[in-house]
Amino acid sequence: MxxxxxxxxxxxxxxxxxxxxxxxxxxxxxxxxxxxxxxxxxxxxxxxxxxxxxxxxxxxxxxxxxxxxxxxxxxxxxxxxxxxxxxxxxxxxxxxxxxxxxxxxxxxxxxxxxxxxxxxxxxxxxxxxxxxxxxxxxxxxxxxxxxxxxxxxxxxxxxxxxxxxxxxxxxxxxxxxxxxxxxxxxxxxxxxxxxxxxxxxxxxxxxxxxxxxxxxxxxxxxxxxxxxxxxxxxxxxxxxxxxxxxxxxxxxxxxxxxxxxxxxxxxxxxxxxxxxxxxxxxxxxxxxxxxxxxxxxxxxxxxxLSELNELRDALLAAGPTMCPNCDGRCAVAAGTKAKLGDLARFYTYHEDHGIRSHARECYLELAAEERDWLGADLAAAREACHNKLDFAKILPEVDRLLG
Ligand code: SF4
The missing domain is CATH 3.20.20.100 (NADP-dependent oxidoreductase domain)
Known part of the structure; x- marks a missing residue:
C-alpha cells in the first residue's frame, strides 16, 4: 500500500x-x-x-x-x-x-x-x-x-x-x-x-x-x-x-x-x-x-494479530478523535494549510484528556492560517486519514471550544 x-x-x-x-x-x-x-x-x-x-x-x-x-x-x-x-x-x-x-x-x-x-x-x-x-x-x-x-x-x-x-x-x-x-x-x-x-x-x-x-x-x-x-x-x-x-x-x-x-x-x-x-x-x-x-x-x-485487528476495528468504528500522527496527508488531501491533525489532537486534549487550558494554549500557538480550515475538503481529509477522523464533526467543535 x-x-x-x-x-x-x-x-x-x-x-x-x-x-x-x-x-x-x-x-x-x-x-x-x-x-x-x-x-x-x-x-x-x-x-x-x-x-x-x-x-x-x-x-x-x-x-x-x-x-x-x-x-x-x-x-x-x-x-x-x-x-x-x-x-x-x-x-x-x-x-x-x-x-x-x-x-x-x-x-x-x-x-x-x-x-x-x-x-x-x-x-x-x-x-x-x-x-x-x-x-x-x-x-x-x-x-x-x-x-x-x-x-x-x-x-x-x-x-x-x-x-x-x-x-x-x-x-x-x-x-x-x-x-x-x-x-x-x-x-x-x-x-x-x-x-x-x-x-x-x-x-x-x-x-x-x-x-x-x-x-x-x-x-x-x-x-x-x-x-x-x-x-x-x-x-x-x-x-x-x-x-x-x-x-x-x-x-x-x-x-x-x-x-x-x-x-x-x-x-x-x-x-x-x-x-x-x-x-x-x-x-x-x-x-x-x-x-x-x-x-x-x-x-x-x-x-x-487477530486481537490487534479486533481492537483496531472497534476503535475505528467508535470514531476516534485523536490524530496518531503521520505525514499530514489529511491536510494535503483537503487542500488546506490548516493543521487538521493538530486541531483534532487539541480537541481531544480538551474533551477527553481533561487538559483544557493546555488545549487552548496549543491552539493559540498555531498561526492563523494553521487554524483556518474553512474551504477545506473535509471528506477527502477523512478518507486520507489512517484513523478516519471525522473532521466535519471535529473541526466546528474545535472552533467553538478553543477559538
Ligand atoms: S491523516 Fe490522520 S493520522 Fe495523519 S496527520 Fe492527519 S489526522 Fe493525523
Missing part, C-alpha cells in the same frame, strides 16, 4: 507483530526482579520493565506523564510510585509540574535515585540547550537529569538529529555530568525524516512520539521506526490514540473481555506488543487511571 494513497482498513498491518510477538515476553523484565525496590511508601512491586535503547537502563513499561499539570499532582506522583511506576516525564512548559517533583524529592530524597526522570525544553538552536540545563535542575530539585529531550522538533529542525550542531550540543551537555541521556520529542509531520536522520546521526539516545499500533507496514514512519530500533535508539510512545475510541465498551471487543482488559488496557497492550517501544508515557489524571494502567503493565502479554 502506498503511503500517499487512501487505504482500506484491512490494509493496515501492525508492523512489529508478525515477526516478534512470540519472542516479546523475553524483552520484558518481570516485576518480581525488582520487588525489593518498592519502598518508600511500601507500595507494590516495580512494574515490568524494558531496556531503553542504547541507554542500558531498564524503564517501566508505564511512564507517568505530567502534561497540563493534573490536579493534586503531588499525590498522583506518589501514588504512581506506590503502584510500581519508576519512569516519570515532565517538561519546562508543563506549568509548575517540575516544581512538584522538587517538593517530592525534598520530602523523600531517597525517591530520586530510584526513578528515571525525563524533562524537556524547546529551543530554537541546538547550542541553546546547554544553558537550559541548570534551570531545569533547579526547578526539579535534583543534581542530575536522566533524560533531557529537545521538546517538539519542528519541520525546519528535521535535520538536527544528523547535524554537527546537535551532536556537539549533546556532547557538551553530557560533558557537564548533569544529564545522562539526550533525545527529542516530536509531533511533526516530518517525523519520518526526523527519525531517519536520528538513525543516521547516531547520537540521539531516545525519541518520544505519538504512535498508533496500526501503522501501515510500508509507511515512511514504520520504516523510520525500524531504522531507529536497528540503531538502538530508545522509543517511547505518547498521546496514545484516544477520544471517542476509549469510550468503547469491553463487550465490543470479545478478546478483551476474555482477558478482562478494559479498552484502555487493551490499547496499552497493543502498543507494548511492538517490541520497538520501551515504554508508554500516559498522563494519568487520577488514581483510578493509574491503577488501571499499572494493572495493564503487570498483566501484559503480547496481543495476537
Amino acid at each position: 502506498s503511503e500517499s494513497g487512501s487505504m482500506d482498513r484491512r490494509g493496515f498491518l501492525h508492523a512489529g507483530v508478525a515477526a516478534t510477538a512470540a519472542g516479546l515476553a523475553a524483552g520484558v523484565v518481570r516485576a518480581q526482579d525488582a520487588a525489593g525496590d518498592a519502598k518508600p511508601g511500601e507500595g507494590k512491586p516495580v512494574l515490568p520493565r524494558r531496556m531503553l535503547g542504547k541507554t542500558g537502563v531498564e524503564v517501566t513499561l508505564l511512564n507517568q506523564g505530567t502534561v497540563g499539570e493534573p490536579a493534586a499532582l503531588d499525590r498522583l506522583l506518589r501514588f504512581a510510585y506506590r503502584e510500581g511506576v519508576r519512569y516519570f516525564d515532565t517538561a519546562e512548559s508543563y506549568r509548575n509540574a517540575e516544581t512538584v517533583f522538587k517538593a517530592w524529592f525534598e520530602a523523600q530524597p531517597e525517591v530520586r535515585k530510584t526513578i528515571f526522570l525525563a524533562t524537556k525544553h524547546h529551543v530554537n538552536r541546538p547550542e541553546e540547550m546547554l544553558d537550559k540545563v541548570d534551570k531545569r535542575l533547579e526547578r526539579l530539585g535534583t543534581d542530575y537529569i536522566d533524560l533531557l529531550f529537545f521538546h517538539g522538533l519542528s519541520t525546519n529542525q528535521k535535520d538536527w538529529p544528523k547535524s554537527k550542531e546537535m551532536k556537539d550540543a549533546i556532547e557538551a551537555i553530557k560533558k557537564t555530568g548533569k544529564v545522562k541521556f539526550v533525545g527529542f520529542s516530536t509531533h511533526d509531520p516530518s517525523i519520518a525524516e526526523q527519525l531517519q536522520n536520528a538513525a543516521k546521526g547516531g547520537f540521539i539516545d531516545v525519541i518520544m512520539l505519538r504512535f498508533s499500533p496500526w501503522l501501515e507496514k510500508d509507511s515512511a514512519l514504520n520504516k523510520a521506526l525500524d531504522a531507529c530500533h536497528k540503531a538502538n535508539i530508545g522509543l517511547v510512545s505518547m498521546k496514545q490514540i484516544a477520544g471517542q475510541a476509549l469510550k468503547i465498551t469491553q463487550a465490543r471487543v470479545p478478546s478483551l473481555q476474555e482477558k478482562n482488559l478494559t479498552p484502555a488496557q487493551g490499547l496499552l497492550h497493543a502498543i507494548w506488543t511492538d517490541e520497538r517501544f520501551s515504554a508508554s508515557c500516559v498522563t494519568m489524571r487520577n488514581q483510578d487511571q493509574t491503577r488501571e494502567n499499572a494493572d495493564a503493565a503487570r498483566r501484559f502479554e503480547p496481543l495476537k
Whole structure:
C-alpha cells in the first residue's frame, strides 16, 4: 500500500507483530526482579520493565506523564510510585509540574535515585540547550537529569538529529555530568525524516512520539521506526490514540473481555506488543487511571494479530478523535494549510484528556492560517486519514471550544 494513497482498513498491518510477538515476553523484565525496590511508601512491586535503547537502563513499561499539570499532582506522583511506576516525564512548559517533583524529592530524597526522570525544553538552536540545563535542575530539585529531550522538533529542525550542531550540543551537555541521556520529542509531520536522520546521526539516545499500533507496514514512519530500533535508539510512545475510541465498551471487543482488559488496557497492550517501544508515557489524571494502567503493565502479554485487528476495528468504528500522527496527508488531501491533525489532537486534549487550558494554549500557538480550515475538503481529509477522523464533526467543535 502506498503511503500517499487512501487505504482500506484491512490494509493496515501492525508492523512489529508478525515477526516478534512470540519472542516479546523475553524483552520484558518481570516485576518480581525488582520487588525489593518498592519502598518508600511500601507500595507494590516495580512494574515490568524494558531496556531503553542504547541507554542500558531498564524503564517501566508505564511512564507517568505530567502534561497540563493534573490536579493534586503531588499525590498522583506518589501514588504512581506506590503502584510500581519508576519512569516519570515532565517538561519546562508543563506549568509548575517540575516544581512538584522538587517538593517530592525534598520530602523523600531517597525517591530520586530510584526513578528515571525525563524533562524537556524547546529551543530554537541546538547550542541553546546547554544553558537550559541548570534551570531545569533547579526547578526539579535534583543534581542530575536522566533524560533531557529537545521538546517538539519542528519541520525546519528535521535535520538536527544528523547535524554537527546537535551532536556537539549533546556532547557538551553530557560533558557537564548533569544529564545522562539526550533525545527529542516530536509531533511533526516530518517525523519520518526526523527519525531517519536520528538513525543516521547516531547520537540521539531516545525519541518520544505519538504512535498508533496500526501503522501501515510500508509507511515512511514504520520504516523510520525500524531504522531507529536497528540503531538502538530508545522509543517511547505518547498521546496514545484516544477520544471517542476509549469510550468503547469491553463487550465490543470479545478478546478483551476474555482477558478482562478494559479498552484502555487493551490499547496499552497493543502498543507494548511492538517490541520497538520501551515504554508508554500516559498522563494519568487520577488514581483510578493509574491503577488501571499499572494493572495493564503487570498483566501484559503480547496481543495476537487477530486481537490487534479486533481492537483496531472497534476503535475505528467508535470514531476516534485523536490524530496518531503521520505525514499530514489529511491536510494535503483537503487542500488546506490548516493543521487538521493538530486541531483534532487539541480537541481531544480538551474533551477527553481533561487538559483544557493546555488545549487552548496549543491552539493559540498555531498561526492563523494553521487554524483556518474553512474551504477545506473535509471528506477527502477523512478518507486520507489512517484513523478516519471525522473532521466535519471535529473541526466546528474545535472552533467553538478553543477559538
Ligand atoms: S489526522 Fe490522520 S491523516 Fe492527519 S496527520 Fe493525523 S493520522 Fe495523519
